[in-house]
Amino acid sequence: MLKKMTLRNLTVFSDANLDFGKNLNVIVGENGAGKTHLLKMIYAVLAVSADNARKNQNLLPTKTALQTQLANKLVNIFRPEYLGRLARRKQGRERCDIHLKFSDASQNISFGFATQSKSEVNIDDLPKAWVDTSPAYLPTRELLTIFPNFISIYEGHYLEFEETWRDTCLLLGAPLQKGPKEERIRKLLQPLEEAMDGAIELDKNGRFYLKNQAGRMEMPLVAEGLRKLGMLARLIATGALLDKGYLFWDEPEANLNPRLIKGIARSILDLSTSGIQVFIATHSLFLLREIEMLLTEKKNEQLKSRFFGLHASENGVIVEQGNSVDDIGDIAALDEELAQSDRYLASEV
Template identity: 55%
Template sequence: MLSRLEIKQFTVFRELNLSCSPGLNVVVGENSSGKSHLLKLLYALIATSASAGKSAHAQPPTKAYLQKAYGEKLLGVFRPESLGRLVSRRQGRERCEVAVCFDHQVLDVGISFATNSKTDVQVDTLPSAWEAQSPLYLPTRELLTIYPNFVAIYEGHYLEFEETWRDTCIHLGGLLQKGPRTLQTAKLIEPIEQALGGKVVLEKNGRFYLRVPGGGNMEMPLVAEGHRKLAMLARLIANGVIQAQGYLFWDEPEANLNPRLIRQVAQVIHGLVLAGVQVFIASHSFFLLKELELLSRRQPVPQTFIGLYWQEGAAGVSCEQAEVLPGLNHIVALDEELAQYDRELQGGA
């Protein structure tokens, strides 16, 4: 499990120190406050280690290998013109420093790079073992409609798509688990399939369909966008990927979903935490935050809420943490909801 993150001079963050919950970690904040950047940074570092550890010819970690591997993954995930573009923008040369700590100290890693860095990082803290648990990153948009041939095209051409899309498409193409569904899988997926009105299938032509009882297969582009996002989640549960990963990073789970479907997503997130997955989500939705809080009241899970906000006079984004949602003082979604209510009381002014 990831336990702590320390950042200096990374994108919008001048300095940031986070303590992570072993269960649910919810990052909230307005646009451009760095929510997605946090998730992508953690994903890139963990994915690099997990991928190297699963190699058929895996060797113990070395600085020579990791300074290149970490750099390549950060470039692929963030898509800057050079690695130095991820350093906080100020006049003169600056240096970004990142330290990630885990429950097992053998996984701890520290990297740094400067504004003039091109592709490689400096490894300041070298892990002595590879991460055994793989991370999964779910982007804001659904990927089922672009899945056909996407990985092959991505590998053979330069595309301006984040590497997280390729990684997730590889997971989507994983084979379904053999035999009857486990109780855990059934509990997670059956409410989603009920909401979709069918099951998600991958046919031999490489395309995903929604198989509707009595209605045959419906092409994914014909399925409502919100349902397609739910369908992606159903597929990852059905093939066992999402339950098998040690870390789930999910950017705006609520995007393009109505409140009823958001409740389904909240239940899946809560169920994954109960199953031992460390979950990180970035969200704008006060409805989703409240649903997660209500679920945790009924069946408690370890959790932390991370609020990011721009503070007047500060050089970068500031951060606050709390174990419960009301413990945060800066929740833009709640502030705007209350402001809207005040306008209504004032006659809509």
């Protein structure tokens, strides 16, 4: 479990200390406030560590390998012209520093890079062990329609797609989980498949379908909101989101109607109580309210959640945090939704 992230001079952030919850973490802010940057930074570190655990199980982390691997992953995920462009922009040279602290202290890592850095980070605190579970990252766009041959094309050509797409497609293409865990998987899948009115299938040619009583429907013919539910369902079915691990989801509410958002909120809470540490970024008041109501329902389940509000200031974006939405300050995007409701009700009088 990730317990804490401390950062200095990352893109729009000057200084920030984020204390994470064991189960659910919700990052709220307006467009451009840096929500996605926080998700991507954490994901990049976890992905590099998990990849090494898979390939080099018997080898301990080394500075030589990590300083290049981390730099490459950050460039491939954020897509800057070069690594140093991720350091906060201001006059003169500056250094970006990142520290991640885990419940297992052997996984702790600190690193940094300067504005002129090209292809390496400086490792200040080397982890003594790898993270043993691959994280999952769901971008705002669904990926089921582009899945056929995407991985082979991505790895054989230079494409301007962020590497989270490639990583997620690898997880989507994994075989289905079988055995004693199937009952738990079925329980998590049921509400998603009810919302989609069908189940996700992958054929031998690498094409995804939505299958129901009427037959199979090609994924490009399925509504985009349902495709997003399909990605989550597929990751659950393959076991990528089971028992332990990390889920990062950027704007889960995008392209979903309110009824489906209610279902997504419940799936997020179900995953976070099943052993997955969940991180989401949103500016949807509707999703936040659904999550708050569900948290109230589950108040006896010892569910550890944290909320983070991102606010622009003269010295970069600052972070307010706490155990509820009330602790994160006023978010303009949320206030606008409330104000619109007030205006609508006033116009009806």
